[in-house]
Amino acid sequence: MKRRNLGWLLLGSLLSSSVWADMSLNLTKGVTEVSRDVYDLHMLVLYICTVIGVVVFGAMFWSMVFHRKSKGVKPATFHESTKVEILWTTIPVIILIAMAVPATYTLIAMENNDDSDITIQVTGSQWKWHYKYFDQDLEFYSVLATPREQYENQDGSSAEKGEHYLLEVDRPLVIPTNKKVRFVITSDDVIHAWWVPAFAVKQDANPGFINEAWTKVDEPGIYRGQCAELCGKDHGFMPIVVEVKTEADYALWLEEQKQLKANAAAAEAASLTASVSMDELMQLGETTYTAYCASCHQVSGQGLPPAFPALKGSAIATTGPASEHIDIVFNGRAGTGMQGYGKQLSLKEIAAVVTYERNAWGNNTGDAIQAADVKAAVGGEVSDGLKAAATSITEVKTEISEEKPAEDLSKVYSQAELMSMGEQVYMSACAACHQASGEGMAPVFPALKGSAMVTGDVTAHIDMVLNGSKKNPAMAAFGSQLTKTQIAAVVTYERNAWGNNTGDLVQPADVAASAK
Numbered sequence: 001m002k003r004r005n006l007g008w009l010l011l012g013s014l015l016s017s018s019v020w021a022d023m024s025l026n027l028t029k030g031v032t033e034v035s036r037d038v039y040d041l042h043m044l045v046l047y048i049c050t051v052i053g054v055v056v057f058g059a060m061f062w063s064m065v066f067h068r069k070s071k072g073v074k075p076a077t078f079h080e081s082t083k084v085e086i087l088w089t090t091i092p093v094i095i096l097i098a099m100a101v102p103a104t105y106t107l108i109a110m111e112n113n114d115d116s117d118i119t120i121q122v123t124g125s126q127w128k129w130h131y132k133y134f135d136q137d138l139e140f141y142s143v144l145a146t147p148r149e150q151y152e153n154q155d156g157s158s159a160e161k162g163e164h165y166l167l168e169v170d171r172p173l174v175i176p177t178n179k180k181v182r183f184v185i186t187s188d189d190v191i192h193a194w195w196v197p198a199f200a201v202k203q204d205a206n207p208g209f210i211n212e213a214w215t216k217v218d219e220p221g222i223y224r225g226q227c228a229e230l231c232g233k234d235h236g237f238m239p240i241v242v243e244v245k246t247e248a249d250y251a252l253w254l255e256e257q258k259q260l261k262a263n264a265a266a267a268e269a270a271s272l273t274a275s276v277s278m279d280e281l282m283q284l285g286e287t288t289y290t291a292y293c294a295s296c297h298q299v300s301g302q303g304l305p306p307a308f309p310a311l312k313g314s315a316i317a318t319t320g321p322a323s324e325h326i327d328i329v330f331n332g333r334a335g336t337g338m339q340g341y342g343k344q345l346s347l348k349e350i351a352a353v354v355t356y357e358r359n360a361w362g363n364n365t366g367d368a369i370q371a372a373d374v375k376a377a378v379g380g381e382v383s384d385g386l387k388a389a390a391t392s393i394t395e396v397k398t399e400i401s402e403e404k405p406a407e408d409l410s411k412v413y414s415q416a417e418l419m420s421m422g423e424q425v426y427m428s429a430c431a432a433c434h435q436a437s438g439e440g441m442a443p444v445f446p447a448l449k450g451s452a453m454v455t456g457d458v459t460a461h462i463d464m465v466l467n468g469s470k471k472n473p474a475m476a477a478f479g480s481q482l483t484k485t486q487i488a489a490v491v492t493y494e495r496n497a498w499g500n501n502t503g504d505l506v507q508p509a510d511v512a513a514s515a516k
Contacts, residue, residue, distance in 0.1 A: 285356025422493025
């Protein structure tokens with residue numbers, strides 16, 4: 001009798017909700033009504049599956065023990081019993097309905113975004129989150145705050161891991177308690193997934209599409225999650241932190257953000273008239289580069305070709321115009337993994353990181369970029385400082401917004417002149433994609449060394465440089481950026497460099513004829 005009572009006691013303990021809830025391997029209850037409904041639904045299905053398993057396997061083992069052949073039991077001869085057929089069809093249907101009804105109510109509740117108090121746009125980006133509050137003039141990026149030395153494990157050793165290793169950010173998303181918060185979720189590059197287990201919210205962030213989710217949190221606190229979709233090399237370094245404040249504290253936080261924004265605007269304005277020393281620019285630039293750029297281009301500046309080209313010794317960071325370098329950092333480069341940082345960094349930080357990239361790893365251009373230079377470059381006007389830093393390049397490549405100088409299309413250049421000018425134009429306008437060696441970064445930027453395009457029909461080659469490629473959108477048209485003399489020179493250079501040696505000399509008149 002005592003053993004039987006002990007067995008029932010153990011079974012009751014196993015089925016107790018409190019025991020299951022405390023198990024580390026079980027689903028957590030969460031801090032929202034929906035998350036608790038999901039937990040209850042999970043437990044209901046678990047109980048039903050457990051009972052079914054006990055009944056089915058209990059009947060099977062009981063039959064095997066008490067109806068075995070050694071005991072002289074003979075099997076029944078009936079088959080196709082109507083009652084049995086009805087029973088084993090009806091019972092599973094009833095069980096499924098019992099599970100489907102609460103599941104349907106929960107799913108409907110999870111998708112109901114009506115009557116939200118706050119709407120926040122969540123944009124996934126490699127590898128960070130961008131939050132924008134629709135009812136406030138407020139938006140910011142949230143980036144991993146775990147120090148790089150903790151997870152890079154350089155030289156076989158790493159720093160001691162923090163309490164929230166890989167689950168900490170520089171700026172958490174902040175929402176109030178007891179308010180329905182609607183999330184509008186999308187992406188600006190690849191597929192991500194915004195997942196906070198305590199809220200029972202997990203929604204894909206797809207580029208070009210809008211998905212929705214919502215939450216209403218009862219308890220203040222800090223809740224952590226992470227990207228739940230394999231989104232690239234740093235997928236594991238894309239955490240989510242949500243700080244839930246009381247309504248009063250949330251109102252204070254909003255006021256603080258407005259003041260911080262005003263202070264940042266004042267500092268930005270002041271930086272436009274300030275002249276920062278090279279040492280200060282390099283120090284700030286290194287900090288900014290390590291935080292935002294090193295994951296792709298590496299601390300050493302060697303990059304991860306072909307997706308993330310090296311900056312050490314690259315044309316864009318050495319011989320290229322500083323204005324073009326700034327434009328790439330500020331606006332990014334379409335069709336590549338290089339995103340724009342104009343909304344994430346201040347003008348001073350962009351000036352510092354461009355200065356650092358142009359003087360680190362032996363690049364040593366001597367360029368000291370100021371915030372005013374960044375403002376001028378992205379505003380369409382090149383400042384005197386930038387013009388002085390890139391005089392030799394601007395003589396080769398004119399900006400789109402500037403009027404091209406008049407040129408003598410009848411002039412005939414020697415091979416030496418065309419090759420010298422062509423190399424300068426190529427290093428300024430083409431080497432960032434096709435590499436200084438002409439080997440390209442296949443498949444997006446094909447090699448020019450030994451290619452059929454460069455060694456084939458010269459007219460098709462000129463047309464490609466003039467008008468770009470319809471088959472490969474990454475190949476831009478340079479007809480509006482370069483003069484006909486510059487195009488003649490760069491085509492000549494490409495057809496005779498790296499061992500191509502076609503012997504073709506393209507003159508400005510040839511380019512003018514192709515442009516008609």
